[in-house]
Amino acid sequence: MSEKIIMLACSAGMSTSLLVSKMQTAAQKQEKEYKIFATSTADVDNQLSKTPHPDILLLGPQVAYMKDDIKKKTDKAGIPMDVINMQDYGMMNGENVLATAEKLLNNHTN
Numbered sequence: 001m002s003e004k005i006i007m008l009a010c011s012a013g014m015s016t017s018l019l020v021s022k023m024q025t026a027a028q029k030q031e032k033e034y035k036i037f038a039t040s041t042a043d044v045d046n047q048l049s050k051t052p053h054p055d056i057l058l059l060g061p062q063v064a065y066m067k068d069d070i071k072k073k074t075d076k077a078g079i080p081m082d083v084i085n086m087q088d089y090g091m092m093n094g095e096n097v098l099a100t101a102e103k104l105l106n107n108h109t110n
Contacts, residue, residue, distance in 0.1 A: 003033050003034065003035055004034050004035070004055045004056070004105060005034070005035045005036075005037075005052060005053070005054040005055050005056075006023070006034050006035070006036045006037075006054065006055065006056050006058065006098075006101050007036075007037060007038075007039060007044075007047055007054035007056070007057045007058070008020060008036070008037070008038045008039070008057075008058050008059075008060065008084070009038070009039055009040065009041045009043075009044055009057060009058070009059050009060065009063065009070070010038065010040070010041065010059070010060030010062060010063055011040065011041065011060070011062060011063055012040050014038075015060060015062070016038035016060050017038045018092055019038070019084075019089065019092055019094060019097060020036050020037060020038045021094070022092050022093070022094025022095075022097075023036050023094040023097055023098045023101075024036055024094070025094060026094040026095040026098045027098055030098075034098075034101075041059070041063050041066055041070070044057070044070060044073060045073065048073055048074070048077045048079075053077060053079070054079060055079060055105060056079055056080050056081065056101050056104055056105055056108075057070065057074050057079060057080075057081040058081065058082060058083070058084050058097065058100070058101060059081065059082070059083045059084065060083075060084055060089060061083055061084055061085075061086040061089050064083045067081075067083055079108070080104040080105065080107070080108040081104075082100070082104055084097055084100070085097070085100065088100070
């Protein structure tokens with residue numbers, strides 16, 4: 001299986017950077033390889049047009065109001081997206097957010 005790319009997006013890409021680190025730690029403990037990165041919502045179009053583009057996009061809860069607009073873009077790109085659970089985000093629970101990403105990826109490919 002090729003490495004999956006998980007993109008997290010928030011207002012500036014800053015607050016999700018710590019969560020990326022926690023998710024990478026969780027993935028390493030589970031001996032899974034993912035490319036996980038954070039970016040700003042303003043950079044989503046650019047990231048979706050890249051090759052390879054992300055396999056999934058998770059939005060920070062502080063930008064949940066953008067979900068409908070961004071979902072149109074991810075649907076067009078053929079990738080799943082959702083908003084990160086606010087409690088998992090607030091607690092910086094990398095394991096839970098990684099599990100959410102994996103569930104979305106699995107549901108999308110099945």
